Amino acid sequence: EIVLTQSPGTLSLSPGESATLSCRASQSVTSNYLGWYQQKPGQAPRLLIYGASSRATGIPDRFSGSGSGTDFTLTISRLEPEDFAVYYCQQFPPYIFGQGTKLEIK
């Protein structure tokens, strides 16, 4: 069974700083079918990145994804107040989510 492990569990940063979120898969991810989502309290998740590095429609370019195989990274540069949320990675096949990283204001 494939497991996605996200780190850190919580990341405390200030607006204007950069955030680096990690997602590690227990097996190689097929065809880089790896996505990243942002979720704010009381809201549905929002797709940020697909194919490991492609930004979804309307996503600002301060969000970038990278990686391949088993190690993937979401980088958020120049943090804005609205970026503080929980972030999930997800792979296929099968559809599996990581446990999430909470990005909080320091």
Added chain:
Amino acid sequence: EVQLVESGGGLVQPGGSLRLSCAASQFTFSGHWMSWVRQAPGKGLELVAHINPHGGEQSYADSVKGRFTISRDNAKNSLYLQMNSLRAEDTAVYYCARDPYTKVFENWGQGTLVTVSS
């Protein structure tokens, strides 16, 4: 703009049943894989079930296999989740989500809350 609107959630006793619906619009529903994803209170995301565009292929999380059934009616642009033998651990917000061939969930509904409790 793609719209997904879930309905059918509510309070149900353990062992009971519930049917969730998702009304889709503003895209070619019959051309897309569709899924139900749930989120228990304070927890992460879990894929519950997904179904291919024509409805002939379904897959389920082990935690719901044999109890839940995903289906779709392409003529009505609607996705369904029949949930039987509900347990307390099925309590969650259930989201309908669309996979635009990239194996991620590009669009989500607002979610519908299912609470299983006596």
